[in-house]
Amino acid sequence: LFGRPWIFIRGVPAMKFLPPEGPPEIAFAGRSNVGKSSLINALVGHKGLARTSNTPGRTQELNYFVPDGFSGADDDLPPMALVDMPGYGYAQAPKEQVDAWTKLVFDYLRGRSTLKRVYVLIDSRHGVKKNDEEVFALLDKAAVSYQIVLTKTDKIKDAGVPRLIEETRQKILKHPAAYPDVLATSSEKSRGLDDLRNAILTAIAR
Ligand code: GTP
Ligand code: MG
Secondary structure, three states: OOOOOEEEEEEEOOHHHOOOOOOOEEEEEEEOOOOHHHHHHHHHOOOOOOOOOOOOOOOOOEEEEEEOOOOOOOOOOOOOEEEEOOOEOOOOOOHHHHHHHHHHHHHHHHHOOOEEEEEEEEEOOOOOOHHHHHHHHHHHHHOOOEEEEEEOHHHOOOOHHHHHHHHHHHHHOOOOOEOOOOEEOEOOOOEOHHHHHHHHHHHHHO
């Protein structure tokens, strides 16, 4: 699946615009600017697919990406969808707008039956923050399976990566819906991508 081209199919600004529940969905959540859109591009090998930016608050809708080559008819649905999400936390946008994105993200995460796995992205330089903990708690409560992905490992010393993985693992061990293995990635340097691709394929198969 990751060897073929992927396409953008839909941007969802509010829950009522979600597509009918169908193929398994894998969502990418995390604080603004953590690298969600960049990671999706790296995974599918298509740089400009999801829009990225230096400015926090780039992604403003739930954006659906699927492998190309499926008509979308009931008997020809794509095997999965990757869902890029607006970031939570700081964004360069008016407060009402940021609040609306946060609500959309939280409503989707707790109420989507076809959501198979959430990848919660954590910036290697910043570690787990209070609003990440809020998302962990929400996913635990909703019993939605999630896994932590450290991003931008190219921005820290190589020797610091194993320690950061272990520190993060210790933090999430107490969370019932969290997968205990922490993945470490760099979209910039294409690190950790195969492990994440394999984890995604395993998650949709269960
Ligand atoms: P929002 O949509 O605003 O929430 O952000 P996002 O989480 O989608 O982040 P995005 O992918 O737009 O990336 C934010 C910034 O981080 C961009 O300037 C990217 O180039 C940079 N970035 C993303 N991944 C990496 C990485 O692996 N290494 C480095 N060095 N920079 C990265
Ligand atoms: Mg984005």
